[in-house]
Amino acid sequence: MVEAMEIDPPKGTSETWTEKYRPKTLNDVAHQEEVVTMLKGALTGKDLPHLLFYGPPGTGKTSAALAFCHELYPKNVFKDRVLELNASDERGISVVRNKISFFSKRAINQSENRLLNVKIVILDEVDAMTRDAQSAMRRVIEDCSKTTRFILICNYVSRLIAPIVSRCAKFRFKSLPAEVQIDRLRTICNSENTPLSEEDLKIVMKTSEGDLRRAVCTLQSLAPVLKNGDEKAKNSFLHPTNDSEIVKEIVSLLPSAKVPQVFEIVKRTAKSCSGVTFLRKVFDEFLEDDLINDDNIAIMGKLVAKCEKRILDGCDLQNNLLDFLLTLRSTFIN
Ligand SMILES: Nc1ncnc2c1ncn2[C@@H]1O[C@H](COP(=O)(O)OP(=O)(O)OP(=O)(O)O)[C@@H](O)[C@H]1O
Ligand SMILES: [Mg+2]
Known part of the structure; x- marks a missing residue:
């Protein structure tokens, strides 16, 4: 039986459902127990190594990293402590030399809470970085280890240079089983007041090939059709190709x-x-x-x-x- 996830969406915003229903806390991250246990341990003071999250798309890698940082830092220091880079154009060596290196070396106000004295760089899609940029990253990771932890995220670990991989504790995110995905989709449907039969939920889940982000996007595109109650439009949406x-x-x-x-x-x-x-x-x-x-x-x-x-x-x-x-x-x- 899958645990029901608590969802507390912000009201009246026009953000995408992927953002709206992104897990807010580590407890909301489904089916990735190993990494969640490690991150919860770090919240209670256990050592936090540099981390490498990898695995299929839409399984919670970015969400877990963000949820951890939100639980670790109070709102007022979050921006000061966390650098999140995720645009695919921020991949070159200059970004490593300028943005990442500058952020990692910058001094921060020391807090009595030892945990808060570390900064975190979340580097998404690190497998899209050039090899030169990865080599430069390796040096930044070494130089800044005292003040900064890196959470590197990618789909394909084989595209990373070995010295980067060896500097991180690796966590493979598992594909989400059908019942976990359907449970999540059902909860979102209920929150959005867009009813979908169990059979249709299964179709959304299957066409998304294990990528829950894709499933949530499909659901959002489907919502207006469902609200109109147009069965024909719904069917052509759910069965676009045979x-x-x-x-x-x-x-x-x-x-x-x-x-x-x-x-x-x-x-x-x-x-x-x-x-x-x-x-x-x-x-x-x-x-x-x-x-x-x-x-x-x-x-x-x-x-x-x-x-x-x-x-x-x-x-x-x-x-x-x-x-x-x-x-x-x-x-x-x-
Ligand atoms: N393990 C999970 N628990 C709960 N929701 C999830 C989980 N994985 C994915 N989702 C849903 O899918 C959306 C995308 O998740 P996320 O961005 O964390 O995936 P990702 O693993 O980083 O994917 P990618 O490799 O494509 O970047 C989230 O907003 C959330 O709605
Ligand atoms: Mg991601």
């Missing part, structure tokens, strides 16, 4: 398709399929129908992983879909 129909078509056509036909399928489907998980759905369907022989399963599995990574890295979906389907097709031709 992956399963496209997958069925591919399974029936691909084994005997000629190359131009594969091109045509790719051109048509890349526009409407759901993106990165689509390849896996096609792969799963072929596996389920026993259409891939044992020798090819490992090869195709690796290709799915490779294509997914390339898509997540920003490479073109259409080209990756083409690579995947042509390779899959060649396993039937041989």
Whole structure:
């Protein structure tokens, strides 16, 4: 059973629901017990190391870092003690040399409460930093350890240089299970007075692929449609593409398709399929129908992983879909 989270949204603001319903305290951060326990320990005076939070999007990394800082510092000193950098354009070496280094070295009024004498730099999307900037960061972390703690946040720890990783205590944020996400979405729906059936909540959750931020955004976009009570609009919103129909078509056509036909399928489907998980759905369907022989399963599995990574890295979906389907097709031709 999932613990119900307390939500106390500010009234009458036009902020996004992601911000409005961002966990305010560590207790609101769901399903990340390990990191929450460590942060609560730091609030009671235990040592606070530099931290590295990593894991899939929308699982609470930024929220946990912010909730911790809000619990640690009284409102009147928060701005003085916390530097939060999260825009993707603040990634170069000059930001490290100027902003971060300046903030970390700046003296602060000493408080009797030892905990409050440390400053915190929250550096979001650190995996988007250039290697040079990361190297510079490494030096800043070393030089400022007495006065500053760093909370580095990223999705892919493999994109960080080893000396950065080794200077931090690492916490991997787990994907949020379906019931945790649905519980959260349901609570937001109730708070916003936008009723959604359990079945529709499940659809919102599934289409968001484990990213609760995406699910909350979907919910916010859906709210006006729900308020109008327009069932047709609601359904076309919740079922914008029908992956399963496209997958069925591919399974029936691909084994005997000629190359131009594969091109045509790719051109048509890349526009409407759901993106990165689509390849896996096609792969799963072929596996389920026993259409891939044992020798090819490992090869195709690796290709799915490779294509997914390339898509997540920003490479073109259409080209990756083409690579995947042509390779899959060649396993039937041989
Ligand atoms: N563990 C969680 N507990 C409660 N709410 C969560 C949790 N994870 C995500 N959310 C919801 O999703 C929104 C986004 O969360 P957050 O920004 O912390 O994700 P993130 O892990 O930093 O994602 P990204 O890697 O994309 O930056 C929050 O505002 C909140 O509504
Ligand atoms: Mg984040």
